[in-house]
Structures are given as C-alpha cells and as structure tokens.
Amino acid sequence: MSSAVRPKTWMPGSCPGKGPDKASPTSDTIFAPATAAGPAAIAVLRLSGPDAARAVCSLTGNLPPARSARRRRLVDPETSEPLDDALVLWFPAPASFTGEDVAEFHLHGSRAVLSAVITALGRLGLRLAEPGEFTRRAFLNNKLDLTQAEAITDLAAAETEAQRRQALRQLDGALGGLYRDWSGRLTRALAHLEAAIDFPDEDLPPAIEDRILGDIRTLAAEIAGHLADGRRGERLRDGIMVAIVGPPNAGKSSLLNRIARREAAITSPIPGTTRDIVEVAIDLAGYPVVLADTAGLRDSNNPVEQEGLRRARRRAEEAEIRLFVFDARHPADAIGAAAWPGPDTIPVANKIDLLQKIPLRPTGGKEPRPASFSPSPASGGGKGGGGTVRGESAIGPGAPTSPQPSPPSWAERGKESAAGEFAGAVFPISALTGDGLDILLNALGSRIAETYHNEAPLLTRARHRQALEDAAVSLARALAADLPELRAEDLRLALRSLGHITGTVDVEDLLDIIFRDFCLGK
C-alpha cells in the first residue's frame, strides 16, 4: 500500500508557484462533479491531488483557510473571463477525504457553469477522475479499509432505512473492526505457533499447543456463526424476496399492483427479471422488499406455461417469504400453500368483497380478524383433499363453518403471526377494495423486522463471504494438520483470506473490481 500523503500544506492566501510541485508524489490531480448530473441549485466539483492548491489559486486568486467555506469569483486563468460566483473549500493533506490536498467548488448547478470550470481545470493539466478514484485514493492513503469503501457505495445507493443503517454501520468500521479483530487473534496464534516451531527446546509453556488449538477452534466457530447468518446482510443490500404465489386468477397481480401503488416509496422495476416474473421493489417498514408476481400454479400441457410454472416454483423456493394467494370463495385452494410448509408461507384469502353475505366482523368485536387455517390434506373440504379456511371472513359457500371459540382479533393474530405463526392464520383481503391489506402488510413488515433487525455487523457482500469461507477452510485444515509447520502455513492462508476483505494484504488485483462499481465523483 502506498503512502501518498504529502506532508507539505499550503498556507491560506498563499499560492504555489507555477509548474508541478517537486516535493509531491507522482500522483496526478483529479477532479469530478460530486453531485448528480443535470441542472440543480448547486453542483459540487471536487479536486484531489498535489496540484489542487495551484488550481484553486489559478481560478480564485488565493487559497481559503483550511476547512472553512469562502465565497469566491472563479475566473478563467487563460481568458480572464469570470466563470461563476462560488463557495470554495480547502482541505489540506492529510486531513481530507482522500488524504491528499482536496478542494471543493460549490458552483451554481448549470451545465454551462460546470462545463466552463471543467474546461478551465483541464487546461491547467488536471484530469477527470475515474469512477471510484477518490475513494480508491482514500483507501490507498489508509483513510478507510475496503469494507468502508464498499459502504460508501452502499450508503449512496441506500433506498430504505434498514439499508442506510447497515451501510452507515459498515462505514463506521463495524464490519472491518470485526475482521481486524479476527486477524489480530489469528496473528497472535500464528506468532505463538511460530515461536514453538523456531524454539522447540526453549522453555515454552507446556500447554501452548492446546491454547493455540483452542484459539483456532474459537475463531473457526465465530467465523462459522458469522457465515450462518441466513445471508441477511446481503439480502438487506439487495432486497428481501417476497414471492406472490397461488392458483391462476386468485388475484396475485392485482395484489402486487395494489401494494406497489400504496407503498410506492420505491417502485422501480428491477432489471434482469424474466418475462413471466414481474418484480416491484418496495419499502416496507424501512426494509427493502422485492415483491415478485409469479405464474399461476396449475397443471398445464402448454410448454410455455410449464416453463412459467417451473420459474414460479423456483422463485417461491428462493423467496424468504411467500404470500400464497387464493380466492376466498374457493377455500380448498388453500391446500396449495402446503407445498411450502412453515411460517414463511402466508396464506392470503383474496376477493373477500365477493363474500358480502358473510359478516366480516365478529359480533361485538372492533376489528376483522384473520381466519384460522389448516393446510392439512386430511382436513377435507374440496378437490385434491382440500384444506380448510375457517372463520367467518373466508368462508365461501360450501366451506366448513364450524364455529371457533372466541378467536383473537385480526390485529392480535397479526401480531402473533409476526412472531412466527403464519401457518395458523389466513389473511383475508380484497386486492380490489384494499380491505385487510394494512393488516397483512403490517404483519409482513413486523416479520421482516424481526428477522432482519440486527445490531451485530452483518456480512454484506458475496466477496466477503467467499473470503470468509476460504478462511474457514484454512482454519479447518490447520486444526487437522499433523505438523506445526503445516498448521502455520494454513493459519497464514486464513490470515490472507481475512486480509483480502479489509485490504490489509496486497489486493491490487481486487481494486479494479471493487471501485468499478462506484459512480463518477466518489
């Protein structure tokens, strides 16, 4: 890792002479707009590198005091033409984002102003930054580790509260700190082992071998625990998958449309979806959820429909949670939910508006309630064995109507369901009128919050997972090794894998891949 931090700082008001500063490292000076393209009140142009001071002086006449904003007239040094009236900030190295001399021009946000200043900077010999180059320089100057650099893209891309919290925690160094702690402990174990190897006849504590093995075992268990996190961190970044499944015409698409309209915080269609699966990203109680509408489940000889069904089933398998939608007038269809048993399949009885003759509210009760549900084929009540949907709301003609002993209210059942009892409750809704939707979404939101609310730092990227899996394999091999020399080699490999995550080992080959994901100006 290079240490390109330049000790020399420019005094406020003073300007460096012409030509490149011989005392500075060879790194060139970059600039890029830090704000989004297009007309705006303000456009921030950021500069970093040894020539930043000269550029500020050339355009404004002098350097403002460090880290305090000054209003300046920007003038083209070649033509003496005024370019803009702007705020100028100056962050001398090393106390800057990149660790180099950094300046910011807060310009009026028009294309013409930006383009004029960019042209002037280009003539001064500065060059437009590559995507991610500012953060890359910050990493190379030890301003942040790789997990923090990655957190910057996540924070900029965060669309929900949960994503913002996770990214900020990672930027604060929670994840990097955890990995560094493991590296530190591994380094100690390795040092003790090497001491034992190098000085076999010395008077080392007799239990040292046991202690080293104990330390490695503890570490391996912690890494395994971190890896077995149900990919929650990665899912929080990418969106928690909720699949809407069920028989055709049950109202799956209507439900998706209804939710997308109501929870329209994020409604961008996600690219890369197959034609038969429609995805909508929504913000549910602060959590990013990707709702997927799938092909209706039924037997078919049509090869195209069969392919749709295959994809629907695969998506249902992959999803964290399934909303199994069926027509409330055909409660026997609920049996289909039994294909994915467990609390993560939520039966939803749709079209309750068509059950007008059935009272929706229990006598004396204030709220409607979800019906109890048993997907057991033995329950009888329809084709294919039939499940039962009991309770006053989801009962269609011909469905079982056995009275329930004062069941809890919808809201109470919703809360219970959020605690993991979905298999026992059906959520009656009408995608047409919106009835029952709030209760369903609240329960879904609580369930997601329960699973995903986490104070401990979570693994957020496949890159981290791969490196940790490599480290786990090396540690397992180290534990099984017969010879201390082989054990030490495996510990070194594990250490290297951990170092890849934070960037403490040589990661030059990784940098292009990581910083490629950044946008310009980061």
Ligand code: GDP
């Ligand atoms: P999908 O095949 O499961 O996606 O079902 P659709 O969403 O295409 O709906 C099938 C039909 O049922 C459409 O004509 C909808 O308008 C209608 N529909 C969907 N939900 C409701 C509802 O809650 N009440 C009523 N009355 N009709 C509904």
